[in-house]
Amino acid sequence: MTEEAADHLADVPVEAVREALVEWYEADHRAFPWRETEDPYEILVSEVMSQQTQLGRVVEAWAAFLDRWPTAAALADADRADVVAFWTDHSLGYNNRAKYLHEAARQVCEEFDGAFPRDPDGLSELMGVGPYTANAVASFAFDNGDAVVDTNVKRVLHRAFDVPDDDAAFERVASELMPDGESRVWNNAIMELGGVACEKTPACDAAGCPWREWCHAYETGDFTAPDVPTQPDFEGSRRQMRGRVVNVLGEYDELPIDELGPRVRVDYAPDGEYGREWLWDLLADLEADGLVETDDDGTARLRR
Template sequence: MSESETESDYSLPDDLPAVQDALISWYEDDHRSFPWRETDDAYEILVSEVMSQQTQLGRVVEAWEEFLDRWPTTADLKEADRADVVGFWTDHSLGYNNRAKYLHEAAREVEEEYSGEFPETPDELQNLMGVGPYTANAVASFAFNNGDAVVDTNVKRVLHRAFDVPDDDAAFESAATEAMPDGESRVWNNAIMELGGVACEKTPSCDTAGCPWREWCHAYETGDFTAPDVPTQPSFEGSRRQFRGRVISTLKEYDELPLSKLGPRIRVDYAPDGEHGREWLEGILSDLADDELVELDTRDGDGDEDEETVARLRR
């Protein structure tokens, strides 16, 4: 789809200032309370954004508060033992634990390369380890009011339903940018994500949530509330993520473990030659080693025993 075709496939309302004012007023009158919405500290916001990537917001609150109690600044996090940070991530079921490693490294970069002061633009923030375009824009928006229009699955759903924006990334980027009032990225991005999170969910609650865009909304007018497909998060139970976390938790209890003893500790059906046996375990450990979370050594066995691989947390 060309840029000209994309732009001609939708149009925002002529009275765009009224649309903008309605959403901001709706958000400021009443919205879900999260502690990271009450701060403009870039480090605190970065922690919340990284934690929220795979975890429901309600569960993030406790983890976020405990993390910041333990490591309240980038200077504190930089000095932390990386194994402790990864262990915290695993203990709180915060998704892929390599994100903890990236957060730890980003804190070091802020301290050593930016003299303890966060960069303030989306482009500059992407220079930090593990900070991609979405997270960089969120930090720039919520910490410095200096971001671009956010485009996540909630925002896409809102724009598709409200203004009939086609299911095309370029169209969503264009429409989101056009809709956001200049210099208002902090409140606007919070507001439009809130709209998608409480009113324009997969099953919409337009009237009960008091959606401020009903008078302009294409879906509300036509009754057609279809929306772009939203990928579903794979089940955590039984997933590779779950067993990566179990490896980290188990190795926290021991200085090191040979694979023959590690395997049975992370799954009850472990059998060296089985489907979830030695080869399966070596694959998980190889991934963790690539992420610089564990170290593997091969040693001679005792007596007549063959060589044995030993795993430990990398510190």
């Protein structure tokens, strides 16, 4: 155990803490379908979807996505515009997530002979897969990850063991707590604890938190925690408008910009705040992402 981690776990019976959490999780936890699979593709899809969407809404979208593209190979063969349109239709956040997921599927098929890398470093080579997502897939698909540290886990560690709001400190303590070679059950369990018992408004007794006897916050009554970033409103946002452009162009072979505009925003006016300049800016973003192409005469179409 590192010296820094030892400072926060000095009076904590680590083995008892581990056993209590795993027993609590295995006795009862939320039944999400991606917890019932070890398929790295299915888990990657769930992780990408969950980054910006409440888990309850992800369930339906995840099932529909896998029904349409059941394997990495199927997704790799799909038209990227169709994948992006699905993302928008299901309000799954930034469309770049769909683009990156599609590209990651191509990488798996073309660069890794159809087999997902099994460790966080290898998974991080996939497009759009950052350290957190790589570690989650390695943990849940291959039981081969490190301790996951997301906002829920930070809240748990801050309250339970008085860990300061410092990423390095959270990483150290999380790593020391996780039993060797048990990343799948441990990471699921500690994230479940943060999701149902140690939310912003804690439900320690109601959820039967297994760490109450060791928890600093439970003892002191001080349930402050690191700030949790809020998700910007989707309605009227730039990402919503980007999605509308893709959807509209999906219905037509091509459209002049002044015919596209009113179909994206009802208040579109060529020389107004939401006019040609605004729409050309959106189209430039989508063109840079490889989703749209435009002509000099002001015609836009999806890139096929």
